[in-house]
Amino acid sequence: MPRFAANLSLLYPDLSFPQRIAAAAADGFDGVECQFPYDWPAAELAARATESGLPWVLINTPAGDWQHGERGLAALPGREAEFRRGVDTALAYAHTLGCRRLHVLAGLQPPGVDRSRCLATYADNLAWAARQAADAQATLLIEPLNARDVPGYLLRTQAEAHRWVQTLGIPQLKVQMDLYHCQISEGDLTRRLQHDLPTGRVGHLQIAGVPDRHEPDDGELNAPYLFTLIDTLAATAGQASPWIGAEYLPRRGTEPGGTSAGLGWLRAAREALASRPVL
Numbered sequence: 001m002p003r004f005a006a007n008l009s010l011l012y013p014d015l016s017f018p019q020r021i022a023a024a025a026a027d028g029f030d031g032v033e034c035q036f037p038y039d040w041p042a043a044e045l046a047a048r049a050t051e052s053g054l055p056w057v058l059i060n061t062p063a064g065d066w067q068h069g070e071r072g073l074a075a076l077p078g079r080e081a082e083f084r085r086g087v088d089t090a091l092a093y094a095h096t097l098g099c100r101r102l103h104v105l106a107g108l109q110p111p112g113v114d115r116s117r118c119l120a121t122y123a124d125n126l127a128w129a130a131r132q133a134a135d136a137q138a139t140l141l142i143e144p145l146n147a148r149d150v151p152g153y154l155l156r157t158q159a160e161a162h163r164w165v166q167t168l169g170i171p172q173l174k175v176q177m178d179l180y181h182c183q184i185s186e187g188d189l190t191r192r193l194q195h196d197l198p199t200g201r202v203g204h205l206q207i208a209g210v211p212d213r214h215e216p217d218d219g220e221l222n223a224p225y226l227f228t229l230i231d232t233l234a235a236t237a238g239q240a241s242p243w244i245g246a247e248y249l250p251r252r253g254t255e256p257g258g259t260s261a262g263l264g265w266l267r268a269a270r271e272a273l274a275s276r277p278v279l
């Protein structure tokens with residue numbers, strides 16, 4: 001059965017970041033993930049998760065100057081030293097948190113720089129970072145992002161991401177398949193999941209409603225159907241229960257209790273999964 005992780009960078013915006021861990025536990029999530037934990041001491045975040053009984057499932061490596069629009073460094077020529085320092089920082093956090101998945105963002109193609117130069121940098125940096133992750137018994141993930149939200153991002157489709165994983169051939173490098181981005185960029189989610197999940201190259205999944213990136217309970221995605229499909233595909237392939245990160249902007253925003261009030265989709269998912277036929 002899939003396990004659900006609360007993405008604490010987006011959920012529970014009415015609470016301080018460390019308080020969000022206990023809120024996720026109280027709401028029945030199985031784990032926590034986030035985009036950037038670096039404003040808080042790793043030891044505190046680890047202690048809060050232990051108190052709440054939830055594992056840390058995923059963090060991103062530092063992604064450059066986020067406030068000024070940067071979206072990762074892995075494919076940016078000339079930023080290699082900063083990228084590698086960021087991976088070291090992320091690995092230190094991951095070690096303290098007991099977290100085994102690191103998402104590394106590629107970045108936006110800089111004006112005046114050839115795409116081919118960016119991709120050569122990406123190849124070198126990914127290979128280096130995946131080896132560091134392997135030494136730390138962690139998995140490095142790459143995630144295609146949609147062009148509406150992140151114009152100019154250097155990794156766009158699932159097929160491209162899978163080609164990187166195959167080309168670099170490092171078992172600790174995998175794809176982070178965010179169904180929200182995939183639906184916007186490519187659609188055809190059933191066929192993509194049927195094609196990609198059995199390969200074993202998908203190391204993490206995420207979801208949000210489409211088109212507005214709110215709770216996955218209306219709009220274009222049929223979440224209970226997708227969860228059951230993922231569950232069936234993973235079980236048929238003999239894979240461990242996949243993690244699915246809930247990475248969305250709660251519809252009720254910062255209204256106190258707004259995230260918890262929007263979790264009907266999680267209860268519905270558990271019911272749909274519990275009632276599906278055992279394979």
Ligand SMILES: O=C(O)C(=O)[C@H](O)CO
Nearest residue numbers: 035060103143178206247
């Ligand atoms: O935007 C997403 O979907 C992500 O997962 C990244 O971590 C942040 O851009």
Ligand SMILES: [Mg+2]
Nearest residue numbers: 143178206247
């Ligand atoms: Mg995502």
